[in-house]
Amino acid sequence: MTAVETSEPVEEDPAGMLELVDLEPETLMDAFEGRGWGDGLPLVPPTPERVEAMLAVVGGDPDEVLGVLPPRRGAVTRRTVAINAVLAGCPPRVMPVVLAAARILGGPSFNLEAVNPTTHPVAPLVIVHGEAVDRLGFNAGAGAFGPGNRANATVGRAVRLLLLHTSGARPGEGDRSTQGQPSKYTYCVAENLPASPWGGYAASRGVDTPSAITVAPVENPHNAHDQEDDSPEKVLDKLASNIASLGSNHCCILGNEIFVAMCPEHAASIAGRKWTRADVAGYLQQRARITAAQLIAAFDQRSWPRWMRGLRGDDLVPLIAQPDDLRLVVVGGPGKHSSVLPCFGTAPCSVTLPLDI
Numbered sequence: 001m002t003a004v005e006t007s008e009p010v011e012e013d014p015a016g017m018l019e020l021v022d023l024e025p026e027t028l029m030d031a032f033e034g035r036g037w038g039d040g041l042p043l044v045p046p047t048p049e050r051v052e053a054m055l056a057v058v059g060g061d062p063d064e065v066l067g068v069l070p071p072r073r074g075a076v077t078r079r080t081v082a083i084n085a086v087l088a089g090c091p092p093r094v095m096p097v098v099l100a101a102a103r104i105l106g107g108p109s110f111n112l113e114a115v116n117p118t119t120h121p122v123a124p125l126v127i128v129h130g131e132a133v134d135r136l137g138f139n140a141g142a143g144a145f146g147p148g149n150r151a152n153a154t155v156g157r158a159v160r161l162l163l164l165h166t167s168g169a170r171p172g173e174g175d176r177s178t179q180g181q182p183s184k185y186t187y188c189v190a191e192n193l194p195a196s197p198w199g200g201y202a203a204s205r206g207v208d209t210p211s212a213i214t215v216a217p218v219e220n221p222h223n224a225h226d227q228e229d230d231s232p233e234k235v236l237d238k239l240a241s242n243i244a245s246l247g248s249n250h251c252c253i254l255g256n257e258i259f260v261a262m263c264p265e266h267a268a269s270i271a272g273r274k275w276t277r278a279d280v281a282g283y284l285q286q287r288a289r290i291t292a293a294q295l296i297a298a299f300d301q302r303s304w305p306r307w308m309r310g311l312r313g314d315d316l317v318p319l320i321a322q323p324d325d326l327r328l329v330v331v332g333g334p335g336k337h338s339s340v341l342p343c344f345g346t347a348p349c350s351v352t353l354p355l356d357i
Helices: 025-034 048-058 078-088 092-105 131-136 150-167 232-243 264-272 277-287 292-298
Strands: 010-012 018-020 067-069 074-076 123-130 188-190 211-218 222-225 258-262 289-291 316-318 326-330 337-342 351-354
Touching: 018 025, 048 078, 048 092, 067 092, 067 150, 074 078, 074 092, 074 150, 078 092, 078 150, 092 123, 092 131, 092 150, 092 211, 092 351, 123 131, 123 150, 131 211, 150 188, 211 337, 222 232, 232 264, 232 277, 232 337, 258 264, 277 326, 289 292, 292 316
Parallel strands: 123 188, 258 326
Antiparallel strands: 010 018, 067 074, 123 211, 211 351, 222 337, 258 337, 289 316
16 A cells, blocks of 8 residues: 555555555545545555654564454554554654554454454544653543544544454444444544543553553443532432443443543542542442343343342342443543443453553
């Protein structure tokens, strides 16, 4: 997919590499569309100069195999990551983040083999932590999950392009999500560490480094708002009711991680009453429950641990198996809106690693 000069507008060599002399956006889009590549949005031509600028930031052997991405089991190399980062419009400074995410996706701790082909609408969310947020220009404040920031938008998009091109996660083929979700275009956010009264998320997971990255297979954010109350219980009860929804995947598959992206104002109110991160997790684990009768009536097939199989009637079933499955990270700007992001599969689902920038 590297653009080099040829005598024809578009050619393809036996290795499947496109050779372009006409670098107009329309030419590149037509070439990619004709081969089932790309995400449907305009792409940046991956010229040798642009790819080399990406590779120069991370060093190392460009063609070393760093992992494979199922279901196609395409090889992840620094070069393939760099090409997709260029296509996505990434500035070279964020290449270490894209590369770290690719390593996680291709590693043994991330269940991409199940995440890609599931009918469940989940996508790998990249969360950037620590010094990298400001140094590389990520948005952790107002609208952090939305548009308007190049680092957030292009890193998430580069990850998705890598899945489309290397793992074969195309809708209806390697990606069998029933309806998909907008986050399958791009899904990257940054932790608002200065606004967190509980310290950094990565440190809470045992990764105490200046910068870190988390990749989690999650649904789109489910909004939960409380504009009126400052009491921890009233704010968290609304989040708990969001979690305790019969439509959620974790009703019939107990043991998922559940991410809560808490806004700074909710976090400040709760921490102001001396509640810790563990207190929040413990409270939500107790309050996010549905009666066994409701769940049994709703689901004939339930992946429950043995101790739950005898529950009946008004017995309350916890939709968070244990407090440690609740993952709390502070994200966003002014306003009292937080969100719940259910994970796919059973815990551990997410991976947090140091980030070298």
